[in-house]
Amino acid sequence: MYEPREDTQLLGKYVKKFARDKVLEIGCGSGALMKIALDNTSRVEGVDIDREAVDFCREQKLDVKxxxxxxxxxxxxxxxxxxxxxxxQDPKLSFEDNRDLFGGKKGWETIERFFSEVNCFLEEKGSILLLFSSLTDKKKVDSIIKKNKFNFEELEAQKISSKETLYVYRCYR
Structure with a gap:
C-alpha cells in the first residue's frame, strides 16, 4: 500500500481547493486524498489495485473498489x-513488489493508459488533478495529455531534491 508522502501532501493542497460534487481517486492507496476530498463533498469513491490498500480504506469507511x-x-x-x-522501472527491483512506485519502463506508461481511458468517466466540465515527477519525462507527459485532447495548467512545481521536481496539473477539456 502506498503510504502518504510529500507528493500526497502537495496534491492534497489542490484536492482541498478543487474537490466538488462527484470525486473519484484512481490509485487511492491509504485514502488520504479521499479524506481531504470528503471535507468538500460527500460523494467520493476510490479505486486501487492493491488488496491491502482497499481493505485499509474500507476499514476507515471509505468507498473503495x-x-x-x-x-x-x-x-x-x-x-x-x-x-x-x-x-x-528500476531493473534491479521487482515490479510486482513496487507497483505503487513504478509507472512502467519509462515511468509514463500508466499515465498514458489513464489518459486513453479517462474520457468516458469525466463529466464534460470536469477536471483531472494529476501529480507526476520530473523523473518521468515532463515533455512526454505533456504530449500524452495533448494527444488525448486535454488542456492543462501547471498548478505547482515543487523541487524535492536536486534531481527531482514534482508537478501538479489540472487537466480539462
Whole structure:
C-alpha cells in the first residue's frame, strides 16, 4: 500500500481547493486524498489495485473498489484525482513488489493508459488533478495529455531534491 508522502501532501493542497460534487481517486492507496476530498463533498469513491490498500480504506469507511484504473467504474465524475506510480522501472527491483512506485519502463506508461481511458468517466466540465515527477519525462507527459485532447495548467512545481521536481496539473477539456 502506498503510504502518504510529500507528493500526497502537495496534491492534497489542490484536492482541498478543487474537490466538488462527484470525486473519484484512481490509485487511492491509504485514502488520504479521499479524506481531504470528503471535507468538500460527500460523494467520493476510490479505486486501487492493491488488496491491502482497499481493505485499509474500507476499514476507515471509505468507498473503495479493487481494480486497475477504471475497471468496474460505470459513471462519470466531476473531479478525478490521480497520483500514479510515476517512476521509471528500476531493473534491479521487482515490479510486482513496487507497483505503487513504478509507472512502467519509462515511468509514463500508466499515465498514458489513464489518459486513453479517462474520457468516458469525466463529466464534460470536469477536471483531472494529476501529480507526476520530473523523473518521468515532463515533455512526454505533456504530449500524452495533448494527444488525448486535454488542456492543462501547471498548478505547482515543487523541487524535492536536486534531481527531482514534482508537478501538479489540472487537466480539462
Amino acid at each position: 479493487r481494480g486497475d484504473l477504471f475497471n468496474d467504474i460505470f459513471r462519470k465524475f466531476d473531479i478525478i484525482i490521480f497520483n500514479p506510480p510515476y517512476l521509471p
